[in-house]
Amino acid sequence: MKRFLSGDEAFAEGVRLARPQVISAYPITPQTVVVERLSEMVESGQLAAEYIHVESEHSALSAAMGAAATGARTFTATSSQGLLYMAEVLTYAAGGRFPIVMMNANRATALPWNIYGDQRDSLALLDHGWIQAYAENNQEALDLALMAYAVAEDMRVRMPFMVNLDGFALTHTYENVDIPEPSEADAILPPYDAAGNCFDFDHPVNMGYSAGPEFNRYYKYWAHRDMAEAVPQVVSVVERRFEEVTGRRYPGMIEAIDCDDAEVVLVTLGSVAGLARGVVSHLRASGVRAGLLKIRYMRPFPARQIARALHGAEAVAVLEKDISFGAEGTVFTNVNSALQQAGITAPTYNFIGGLGGDNISEDHVVSIFRALQCVAAQVREQGRAAATELPRVTFLGVDSLDPEPGCGRVLGGELRDNGAGCAAPSCDGDGDSSKAQVFSVRETEVR
Amino acid sequence: MNNDVSRIGTAANVPVGDVVRTCEHIPVLRSHLACPPSLDHAVYARTTCYPAGHLVAKNAGWRNIRPVIDAEKCTNCLQCYLYCPDGAIYRVPSVCRPTELADAAAAQATPSCGSDPSSRPEGRFLGLSPQSDVPCAPSLTDVDQGGTSRQVSPGGVAVDYDFCKGCGICVRMCRFWALRMIPESEANE
Numbered sequence: 181m182k183r184f185l186s187g188d189e190a191f192a193e194g195v196r197l198a199r200p201q202v203i204s205a206y207p208i209t210p211q212t213v214v215v216e217r218l219s220e221m222v223e224s225g226q227l228a229a230e231y232i233h234v235e236s237e238h239s240a241l242s243a244a245m246g247a248a249a250t251g252a253r254t255f256t257a258t259s260s261q262g263l264l265y266m267a268e269v270l271t272y273a274a275g276g277r278f279p280i281v282m283m284n285a286n287r288a289t290a291l292p293w294n295i296y297g298d299q300r301d302s303l304a305l306l307d308h309g310w311i312q313a314y315a316e317n318n319q320e321a322l323d324l325a326l327m328a329y330a331v332a333e334d335m336r337v338r339m340p341f342m343v344n345l346d347g348f349a350l351t352h353t354y355e356n357v358d359i360p361e362p363s364e365a366d367a368i369l370p371p372y373d374a375a376g377n378c379f380d381f382d383h384p385v386n387m388g389y390s391a392g393p394e395f396n397r398y399y400k401y402w403a404h405r406d407m408a409e410a411v412p413q414v415v416s417v418v419e420r421r422f423e424e425v426t427g428r429r430y431p432g433m434i435e436a437i438d439c440d441d442a443e444v445v446l447v448t449l450g451s452v453a454g455l456a457r458g459v460v461s462h463l464r465a466s467g468v469r470a471g472l473l474k475i476r477y478m479r480p481f482p483a484r485q486i487a488r489a490l491h492g493a494e495a496v497a498v499l500e501k502d503i504s505f506g507a508e509g510t511v512f513t514n515v516n517s518a519l520q521q522a523g524i525t526a527p528t529y530n531f532i533g534g535l536g537g538d539n540i541s542e543d544h545v546v547s548i549f550r551a552l553q554c555v556a557a558q559v560r561e562q563g564r565a566a567a568t569e570l571p572r573v574t575f576l577g578v579d580s581l582d583p584e585p586g587c588g589r590v591l592g593g594e595l596r597d598n599g600a601g602c603a604a605p606s607c608d609g610d611g612d613s614s615k616a617q618v619f620s621v622r623e624t625e626v627r
Numbered sequence: 628m629n630n631d632v633s634r635i636g637t638a639a640n641v642p643v644g645d646v647v648r649t650c651e652h653i654p655v656l657r658s659h660l661a662c663p664p665s666l667d668h669a670v671y672a673r674t675t676c677y678p679a680g681h682l683v684a685k686n687a688g689w690r691n692i693r694p695v696i697d698a699e700k701c702t703n704c705l706q707c708y709l710y711c712p713d714g715a716i717y718r719v720p721s722v723c724r725p726t727e728l729a730d731a732a733a734a735q736a737t738p739s740c741g742s743d744p745s746s747r748p749e750g751r752f753l754g755l756s757p758q759s760d761v762p763c764a765p766s767l768t769d770v771d772q773g774g775t776s777r778q779v780s781p782g783g784v785a786v787d788y789d790f791c792k793g794c795g796i797c798v799r800m801c802r803f804w805a806l807r808m809i810p811e812s813e814a815n816e
Contacts, residue, residue, distance in 0.1 A: 277674040338673065377676045384679040391675070398672035406673070 181359045187350035188213035190318040190357045191257075191283050191343070194325025196227050197365035198281070200255040201372075202247035204232035206240045208262040209295045210347040211285040215257055229255075237262035241269040241282070248278035249387055251378035253329065253371075256280065259347060260287035260301045267305060273340045274309025275399060276388055277377060279332035280340040281325070282310075286450065286501070287347040288536040296537020297347030298501040299450065303478070303510040309403055311341040311411055312479040314449040318355040321345050323428060326360070330369045330418040336410040338377070339403065346451040346501075348537060360426055367425045368418070407480045415477070433482035435474040436489040438464060442471025444552035445493040447486070447515055449475040452499060452533075452540055459545040470549050481514050487522030490515075494556040495527050495567075497548045501534035508573050527555060527567035533576035544576050656789075657681045682790075690793035692808040694786055700805035701783050707797035707806060708784050715791040719783050788814075 185193065192214050195203075203222070205215040221227035230247075234240045237258050244254040258266060263284055273280050284302050288294040302312060311332065315321040324343045332341040345351050360368075379385065391399055412433055419430045435453075438460055439445055446456055453474035463470040473489050475482070490496055496519075500511040507513065512530040519528065531548055533540045551570055558566035571579065657663050664678040665671055694707075708716045786797075798806045 275675055277676075377674045385676050386679040387676045389675055389677065395668070395672070398668035399675065402669070402672045 181361070182356055183359060184354055185318060185322075185357050186213060186352050186354050187315070187318045187321050187345045188285070188352065189217055190322040190355075190359075191325050191345065192217035192221070193357070193359050194322040195255050195281075195283075196221050197360060197362060198255070198326055198329045198369055199227070199253070199365075200229050200281075200329075201252040202230045202232065202244065202254045203256070204234050204240045204243035204247070204254070205256045206234055206237045206258070206262060208237070208259045208285075208287075210287060210297070210351040211257045211259045211262070211283065213351065214283055214285075218255075237266040238269060241266040241273060241280070244280050244282075245269060245273045245276065245278055248273075248280055248374075249276070249378055251372070251374035253333070254278075254280050255282070257283040257285070259285040260289050263301045263305065264289065267308070270305060270308040270310060270340075272388070274403065277338045277403070278340060279329070279338055279372070281328045281332060282340065282342050283325070284342050284344050285347045285351045286344050294536040295347075297349050297351075298535045298537065299344070299346070300502040300535075302342060302344045303500070303502040304504070306479050306510065306514075309339060309407070310479065311337075311339060311407065311477070312344060313341070313477050314344045314475065315346075315350060316451055316453045316474065318350060318353070319357045319428070320430075321350060322357050322359065323422065323426075323430070326365055326368050327415075327418050327422060327430075329372075330421070331411065331414050333369075333372055334410070334414045334418070335373075335375060337406060337414050338375075339407060339411075344450065349451040358426075358428075364425045368422055411477075411480050412482065431476075432485075433475075433477040433480075434485050434489065435476060437472040437474065438469075439471035439473055439489045440492070441469055442492065443469040443494050443556060444496075444549055445471040445473055445490055446497050446499055446545065446548060446552075447473040447475065447490075447511070448499040449478065449511060450501070452501070452545075455540065455542060456499075456545050459542055459549065463546070463549055468549065468553065475511065478511070478514070481518070483514075483518035483521060486515060486518045487524055490519060490526070491522070491524055493526050494559065495529070495552040497529045497531055497552050499531045499533060499540070499545070499548060501532075501540075503532050503535070503573075503575075512573075525564075527559065527564075527570075529555070529570050530573045531576055532573065535575075538577060540576065655681050656685070657683055685789040687789055687791055687793075690791060690811060692793045692795065692810055693788060693791060693814055694793075694795065694797050694806050694808055695814075696784065696786065697805045697807075698783055700803050702803050702805070703783055704802070705784065706800045706802070710796050710800045711791075712794065712796060713790055713792055715787045715789075716784050716797060717787060719785050 183193075188211065195214070195218060203215075203218055205211075205218075207215055218227065218229075219231055222229050222231045230252075232240075232243050232247075234243055240256045240258065240262075244256045247254045286297050286299045286302055288296060288298045289300045289304070299314075306312060311328075313324055313328070315324055321343070328341040328343050331337055332339060376383070376385070377387075379387065416432055419432065423429045437457060446460070448456055453472065456472045456474075460470045460472045471489075471493065473486065475486070496515075498509060498512040498515050500509040502509055502511070504510050504513070509530045509532055512528070516528055519526070529552070531544075533544060555567060555570045558569055660681055663681075671677060705718070708718060793808070793811075795808050798808055
């Protein structure tokens with residue numbers, strides 16, 4: 181059945197189809213519509229769940245974990261400060277191996293206070309043992325609601341799953357989505373089997389205990405191994421089942437678009453990938469060997485697949501909506517580690533955009549590709565040292581790129597999207613440096 | 628998950644020193660279970676959920692002093708048993724004792740309740756007198772079928788030194804001087 185829904189509403193439909201037994205959540209913009217819709221479904225009888233009104237996000241996840249410990253399928257949702265408020269419970273849920281599904285509406289973190297979308301909240305919490313996936317559009321969001329339970333509850337996995345939706349860009353933006361029938365959902369997702377990881381009067385268990393120095397490492401070791409080894413396999417199995425039932429096919433931990441012969445590749449995640457698809461298509465049509473690597477799962481991190489997709493690239497950009505202060509974007513750090521491990525030495529550059537709900541435009545994305553082309557040309561001509569011409573970390577809409585004559589520089593000024601390439605001698609197009617074609621990051625509109 | 632474990636409440640005859648424990652509610656050590664749950668980390672470290680109903684290890688290593696019970700003075704009032712914060716004092720079933728010792732014990736005890744305990748139908752088990760908080764004397768005489776008079780004490784208490792921490796609360800609560808603390812170095816267990 182097709183409906184015109186916001187991301188929050190679409191996710192609520194997915195959760196309805198997953199039939200959780202307990203929902204405990206606290207509202208926070210831009211997640212509120214998910215929990216509102218679910219509460220309406222419970223009220224109307226459309227969804228037979230126990231809906232717990234808690235007084236905080238910390239209690240929301242604690243209650244979900246408690247319910248999971250009784251063998252119930254549970255759901256919660258949050259965003260930004262709420263996610264941080266429940267952060268200590270994240271490690272409890274992960275270490276306890278409870279397959280809770282949580283929707284996180286990616287939103288900026290205070291201070292200053294901001295309700296709009298960026299990805300700092302979830303990217304700052306990659307280390308806490310939760311599977312993390314990022315939706316590109318509302319259909320993927322709805323589908324991930326079902327797939328998240330199927331993956332998380334799989335006997336080989338048994339860990340909580342955070343599905344991330346860009347705040348406002350997805351949560352409050354309306355798209356056509358296809359909602360599976362309940363019978364289709366049941367074919368994708370069997371009932372939850374706690375398999376002993378729950379209270380049982382007939383087989384009393386000790387749950388949530390402590391483990392001292394002599395035992396502690398084993399829990400961490402297996403949580404890491406199970407995530408790294410089992411999750412990709414199970415994702416693949418679940419996606420295959422999903423395709424058999426609904427006809428929609430998902431490509432696993434990453435999606436590589438035109439990367440095979442790409443000279444310049446943009447790596448990104450979430451709704452920005454949707455924007456970048458169009459740009460890559462446009463650039464390809466004008467003869468640029470551009471590629472897009474969309475990361476769908478940040479945890480476990482698909483390092484080998486990313487390295488494989490990027491192995492031929494001459495220059496790589498990572499565009500993300502977060503910053504780890506004093507360092508670089510977290511996705512950039514993760515990608516670089518994967519490349520280093522694989523012996524890939526192509527220069528990489530970090531572009532930080534969309535913070536606090538700032539728009540990332542097509543022009544921004546084109547400029548990034550142009551900058552990559554520029555630096556790739558320079559490296560071909562002058563060797564690896566030329567890679568430092570482009571800064572390692574660039575804040576879109578902030579880093580002023582001062583106009584300077586000369587070739588190979590990313591400069592301020594108007595964007596010329598004529599596909600002519602930069603002024604470096606090896607580029608296509610006019611190589612006369614006195615008429616330098618320039619590429620820039622256009623200043624962001626004030627919103 | 629491995630749920631193969633003895634249940635709480637099942638009587639377990641586990642030798643502890645030379646006292647055979649047949650009392651319910653004493654958790655057994657995992658090492659004494661007939662079918663202990665898995666200790667393979669590839670099995671147990673997949674969750675923080677583990678079969679219950681047993682203890683993992685003895686836990687008394689930091690005790691410097693320990694309580695010892697003088698059975699002659701003990702009236703089985705059970706205050707030490709009730710107040711022990713670790714549950715390390717447990718009840719022991721009735722023990723037959725020679726009559727003369729029982730008489731001596733009876734002479735020392737201070738009956739303060741109104742009724743003669745030996746006339747109570749429940750006989751052997753002491754409870755608190757409704758008139759005061761001093762338990763009744765344990766002087767009960769039973770005549771077995773052979774006609775021999777013997778003192779059947781109403782049972783007693785014993786200390787589980789595998790888990791006693793030496794806090795001394797039991798000594799503090801005992802009204803009959805039946806418990807005293809001795810240094811560990813003097814213990815003969």
